[in-house]
Amino acid sequence: MTERISEAELAVMEVLWAQSPLTALDVAERIGPVRGWSDRTVKTMLGRLMAKGVILHEEDGRRYLYRPTVARDAYVARESRRLVDRLFGGRAAPLVAHLAEGDGLSPEDIAELEALLKELKS
Amino acid sequence: MTERISEAELAVMEVLWAQSPLTALDVAERIGPVRGWSDRTVKTMLGRLMAKGVILHEEDGRRYLYRPTVARDAYVARESRRLVDRLFGGRAAPLVAHLAEGDGLSPEDIAELEALLKELKS
């Protein structure tokens, strides 16, 4: 049901996932420095995210407070699945294998994965 | 260096990764039925992929034979890394955890991952 979130929009979502509700300017302050966006741009993103239904706003005097309607976890799960489906025929193991190649796995990752697998088998 | 490949373009790449070199019509025959594309559309994709430098063509009489310049493995590794970086701060373990949640891991996946981890530790 939830529509796709573009890369730039995701930056706004990350801010709101980190803390919400926030005003448009709050969001802009947290993003502007990092991405070099004007506050207008942030406002546009908020508008588009509203249109996509992934955030909502509540009135607060003469301005709005924005908050996500979609949990980060849910979004992340969907995107992960998309990638795995598109590139690996839905199988997770090859993905991990690929990450392992380019030195993508730290020792902590490996330990964490082992623990995870142990749990899954039980 | 390599530019991004869009979703529709990826379908063309998959065909060429499966077999190459191929003519435009060869590609269209392999894709058209599945995606419902006209051969014109396939030609457009080939042109854009050429512009992006991820395929090249060799002349074969009055037509071209196309082949990838980028290995599927390299592409897949880059895209996987992008996702992991964007959504998981570069850590692979949380990704696998997310996939595991939605029943995303088959028993074979789990077995395969175990074997992989064993190998990585050695």
Next chain:
DNA sequence: CGATAACGATTACGAGTGTAGTCGGAGACG
């Protein structure tokens, strides 16, 4: 040799994206 068919090259066009600018109304300030 003239018509036709097969190709590649160029162009089209609406939706989405990145990145803003402008307009209009409601408070704030003098």
Next chain:
DNA sequence: CGTCTCCGACTACACTCGTAATCGTTATCG
């Protein structure tokens, strides 16, 4: 009360993507 300012709503514009259609040239077939 008139003016300035802050905010959201609407508009802009170039670029990418998905999905083709048209143009020009060259080989081919009768």
